[in-house]
Amino acid sequence: MLVLIKLMLFWQAHVNLAGGTDKEAAKLALEYVSRIEQNPCSGGTEETLDLNVNHTEWETYIQPAILTANFITSVILENNGSLDYFTDAMFFSLVRNIVNSHATLFGACIAIEPEIYSKYSLFAPYAYRKNGILFAHDISLSYTYQDNKTVWYFDLKNRVWENATRTVSKTKYRSGNTSLPGKEMVFLSAKLEDGHWTKPYFDCGGGNIWMVTYASPIFSLDLTGRPKFQGKASVDIELTNIDINQCDIDTRHSYSDFDVFRGTHRCPSTTEVI
Numbered sequence: 001m002l003v004l005i006k007l008m009l010f011w012q013a014h015v016n017l018a019g020g021t022d023k024e025a026a027k028l029a030l031e032y033v034s035r036i037e038q039n040p041c042s043g044g045t046e047e048t049l050d051l052n053v054n055h056t057e058w059e060t061y062i063q064p065a066i067l068t069a070n071f072i073t074s075v076i077l078e079n080n081g082s083l084d085y086f087t088d089a090m091f092f093s094l095v096r097n098i099v100n101s102h103a104t105l106f107g108a109c110i111a112i113e114p115e116i117y118s119k120y121s122l123f124a125p126y127a128y129r130k131n132g133i134l135f136a137h138d139i140s141l142s143y144t145y146q147d148n149k150t151v152w153y154f155d156l157k158n159r160v161w162e163n164a165t166r167t168v169s170k171t172k173y174r175s176g177n178t179s180l181p182g183k184e185m186v187f188l189s190a191k192l193e194d195g196h197w198t199k200p201y202f203d204c205g206g207g208n209i210w211m212v213t214y215a216s217p218i219f220s221l222d223l224t225g226r227p228k229f230q231g232k233a234s235v236d237i238e239l240t241n242i243d244i245n246q247c248d249i250d251t252r253h254s255y256s257d258f259d260v261f262r263g264t265h266r267c268p269s270t271t272e273v274i
């Protein structure tokens with residue numbers, strides 16, 4: 001009940017401050033937050049919050065996803081379109097490293113197209129942080145990411161990538177104690193704007209936290225030299241700790257759609273000021 005009262009008070013505060021704009025979004029958000037609060041959730045991530053979000057503040061956290069996607073792309077391009085050079089342990093190491101790169105990151109995932117790692121038809125190593133431990137497993141064993149309901153995969157897979165950024169490189173490999181002549185290669189790389197942001201969602205039954213996922217595409221080149229989608233590397237950013245400050249209504253910062261979360265749940269009782 002207290003939560004609900006706080007929600008109502010906050011909603012009014014937000015609407016006043018926002019001058020009546022975003023009223024529908026705020027209402028939707030509050031209904032959603034209160035539904036999650038009142039009903040112990042039963043698992044899944046299908047419910048999302050349909051708000052317009054400015055991602056700028058999170059851009060530093062997603063760099064490891066872009067770097068990892070581009071690293072995997074370069075391995076594919078140097079190995080004749082295959083990831084068979086990798087081992088399971090290397091994939092798990094990559095996703096653990098992403099999560100370890102910043103405390104704000106909750107999880108990281110690599111998911112690939114069926115033919116690229118011939119060992120498995122589906123493979124999606126995932127790592128996440130819980131109680132200070134990095135857990136990792138293959139989520140494709142219980143979750144079909146190739147399904148067109150999986151927006152973070154389907155959206156990237158169905159885009160036309162003919163204009164993916166190409167970079168010419170010249171690398172002098174080494175043989176014994178000799179430096180070989182420079183080998184020219186064209187690499188493909190995903191940029192920040194090539195990635196897919198999900199809407200904020202409550203990871204029900206998983207982390208039980210608010211998060212947003214950013215996914216960066218992995219490429220190969222097809223026989224005609226065109227970029228071909230081969231998977232993605234993604235990060236799950238935990239919103240609870242950074243943008244959704246649910247414990248105080250802080251008027252020092254400018255208000256955005258995200259501020260609808262302020263003054264809602266998850267506050268130690270000592271900080272309840274309303």
Ligand SMILES: *[C@@H]1O[C@H](CO)[C@@H](O)[C@H](O)[C@H]1NC(C)=O
Nearest residue numbers: 053054055056057058254256
């Ligand atoms: C998004 O936020 C950044 C700073 O956090 C700001 O510079 C930028 O103008 C904002 N973009 C939009 C479209 O509001």
Ligand SMILES: *[C@@H]1O[C@H](CO)[C@@H](O)[C@H](O)[C@H]1NC(C)=O
Nearest residue numbers: 078079080081082115222223
């Ligand atoms: C690269 O792959 C193609 C088709 O998959 C194959 O025909 C070719 O022999 C391979 N080249 C090398 C160097 O392995």
Ligand SMILES: *[C@@H]1O[C@H](CO)[C@@H](O)[C@H](O)[C@H]1NC(C)=O
Nearest residue numbers: 146147148149150154155158
């Ligand atoms: C998703 O896949 C199902 C079954 O393959 C198909 O019936 C449906 O039209 C697809 N939806 C979209 C949006 O492509």
Ligand SMILES: *[C@@H]1O[C@H](CO)[C@@H](O)[C@H](O)[C@H]1NC(C)=O
Nearest residue numbers: 158159160161162163164165
């Ligand atoms: C790729 O670039 C060409 C030339 O600028 C343009 O005509 C084409 O529409 C672009 N394709 C996509 C998918 O953006």
Ligand SMILES: *[C@@H]1O[C@H](CO)[C@@H](O)[C@H](O)[C@H]1NC(C)=O
Nearest residue numbers: 173174175176177178179180
């Ligand atoms: C390479 O150089 C090292 C150090 O000078 C030498 O010990 C080694 O025998 C060399 N290897 C070859 C294959 O020439």
